[in-house]
Amino acid sequence: MRQAAEVLLPDTADAAGRDAAWAFAAYQAIRPRLPDAQAGGAAREVASLSEAAGDVDLVLLDAYGVLNVGETPIPGAAARIAALRAAGKRVAVVSNSAGYPKRHMMARWQRLGFDFSAAEVTSSREALLESLAGDTRHWGIMLGDEHGSEDLGDLRVSFLGDDPGTYARVDGFLLIGASGWNEARQSLLARALAARPRPVFCGNPDLVAPREAGLSLEPGYWAHRLADATGQAPVFCGKPFPSVFDLARLRAGAGIPPNRVLMVGDTLHTDILGAQALGYRSALVTGQGALKSLSCQSCCREAGIHPDFVMTSI
Numbered sequence: 001m002r003q004a005a006e007v008l009l010p011d012t013a014d015a016a017g018r019d020a021a022w023a024f025a026a027y028q029a030i031r032p033r034l035p036d037a038q039a040g041g042a043a044r045e046v047a048s049l050s051e052a053a054g055d056v057d058l059v060l061l062d063a064y065g066v067l068n069v070g071e072t073p074i075p076g077a078a079a080r081i082a083a084l085r086a087a088g089k090r091v092a093v094v095s096n097s098a099g100y101p102k103r104h105m106m107a108r109w110q111r112l113g114f115d116f117s118a119a120e121v122t123s124s125r126e127a128l129l130e131s132l133a134g135d136t137r138h139w140g141i142m143l144g145d146e147h148g149s150e151d152l153g154d155l156r157v158s159f160l161g162d163d164p165g166t167y168a169r170v171d172g173f174l175l176i177g178a179s180g181w182n183e184a185r186q187s188l189l190a191r192a193l194a195a196r197p198r199p200v201f202c203g204n205p206d207l208v209a210p211r212e213a214g215l216s217l218e219p220g221y222w223a224h225r226l227a228d229a230t231g232q233a234p235v236f237c238g239k240p241f242p243s244v245f246d247l248a249r250l251r252a253g254a255g256i257p258p259n260r261v262l263m264v265g266d267t268l269h270t271d272i273l274g275a276q277a278l279g280y281r282s283a284l285v286t287g288q289g290a291l292k293s294l295s296c297q298s299c300c301r302e303a304g305i306h307p308d309f310v311m312t313s314i
């Protein structure tokens with residue numbers, strides 16, 4: 001996986017296409033580390049999410065590229081959520097956005113005009129914390145320290161910065177939020193692991209996220225770079241891996257069969273692949289996220305990942 005700046009390219013028409021092509025190739029390169037799933041048939045093009053959700057009980061929604069782009073809500077998304085509720089559907093957000101406490105996330109949803117309850121929002125950060133419940137090890141954490149240890153429970157953590165001593169002292173590493181991460185810190189992390197192998201957990205498997213200025217690099221990008229450099233595969237807690245889906249489905253109510261769940265996302269290798277691995281239905285949104293400016297049919301064919309539905313926007 002080639003190195004890149006924090007924001008790969010400015011979001012002009014040409015640059016957006018290069019961004020998307022780079023991201024797709026990067027996801028293809030890590031395909032052997034992702035879950036297996038049966039290849040589906042040709043996707044059905046639909047005009048809106050209400051059309052795709054007719055035969056399901058629970059609609060799981062990705063955030064970036066489906067409901068919002070950075071700090072900007074996608075037009076019509078909040079109204080579509082209201083229409084799904086009015087039709088008797090349960091809705092929930094399943095996001096790999098792990099860099100902020102839940103309180104901050106909920107305030108952000110309200111600011112963007114969405115009415116989700118806390119129980120309807122499940123993040124990969126929560127899936128990571130569930131997997132480490134009761135853990136007493138000392139963790140070095142890739143995460144901005146502006147919110148301190150809020151929402152980290154009883155975990156004993158030190159924030160990873162520019163001091164090599166921190167990397168040497170800790171018992172393992174948690175890669176949760178990439179804001180402020182850079183090549184120098186990545187080198188410190190790789191050298192520390194090479195000197196003394198330790199567990200690595202990644203709380204956001206995304207390689208990139210769509211923002212107003214282009215695509216940002218997310219913890220999954222750095223985690224896979226780390227695996228390439230050290231040969232040590234991290235434990236991933238987030239889409240396309242099952243723990244975050246299982247947590248969201250449990251919160252929505254027991255007894256919903258997999259084929260009555262629809263996962264809606266913008267990324268073939270996280271949202272769609274993860275859904276297929278669990279037997280969920282899937283819907284790919286192409287207008288604002290990871291496949292923006294690319295041929296959806298060509299990408300599905302090359303990846304061997306075929307959603308049940310395709311739409312430009314929800």
